[in-house]
Ligand SMILES: Cc1ncc(C[n+]2csc(CCOP(=O)(O)OP(=O)(O)O)c2C)c(N)n1
């Protein structure tokens with residue numbers, strides 16, 4: 001670990017320091033920054049970590065729970081949300097967080113993602129969007145931009161990408177926000193708000209993968225990718241005043257939806273109570 005950091009640094013409090021390091025992230029990967037933001041949000045809210053479960057699928061992003069000393073579950077590619085749903089249903093008092101990649105959440109796990117939004121179960125889902133399948137060597141994902149070069153689209157991607165946040169809003173999530181690895185302080189705030197939402201909350205964190213995406217797409221370094229995030233992000237309040245041509249290719253950041261919808265486990269509890277009271281037999 002980095003010698004420049006003091007051992008009492010807030011992030012160190014939560015790491016499985018002596019068990020799971022060194023980590024697998026490449027130098028300059030954005031996923032560590034986003035994990036740091038999540039840890040800081042948890043610390044700021046003083047959440048009881050014995051009551052917290054972090055669930056992931058498979059991918060570089062999905063390795064994140066391995067490194068933190070919470071209750072963690074590292075599951076199957078695309079299936080973090082079904083596991084998390086089971087945990088939350090079995091014990092609604094637990095705080096359940098899912099960490100997922102753009103491939104994990106919107107390709108193989110896309111069905112689970114939209115139905116978790118629709119069902120509105122109280123889970124916070126952090127999508128680390130680096131626009132590529134990082135772990136498996138740079139195949140294009142449902143968020144790779146049109147024209148982006150990847151291992152499976154060497155002449156440029158021709159598929160239109162999903163906007164993860166629009167997808168979540170359309171499918172009915174209670175809280176939807178987008179931040180970037182560059183704007184880490186803002187990202188911490190967005191995650192804090194998501195963690196307090198009594199419903200399904202999504203935070204898309206734009207992350208950089210220089211290894212599998214950046215160097216194929218004319219970025220000079222990981223810091224060049226961070227600079228790109230800095231220069232191309234527009235807060236939602238300014239976004240709404242801009243004409244479409246000024247929004248093209250830019251990142252809309254901030255809180256994009258915040259609703260009070262009926263939450264699934266609370267409704268499910270009512271059904272349990274009705275069934276226990278024999279209500280259904282009277283009908
Ligand atoms: C069922 C299944 N299909 C495919 C894979 C191979 N696989 C592992 S990670 C991954 C993609 C990861 O991409 P993403 O979720 O975007 O995360 P990143 O690595 O970019 O953080 C794939 C296709 C797998 N492990 N299991």
Ligand code: SF4
Nearest residue numbers: 025026029060134209
């Ligand atoms: S391949 Fe990409 S996503 Fe995976 S650790 Fe390296 S930089 Fe990060």
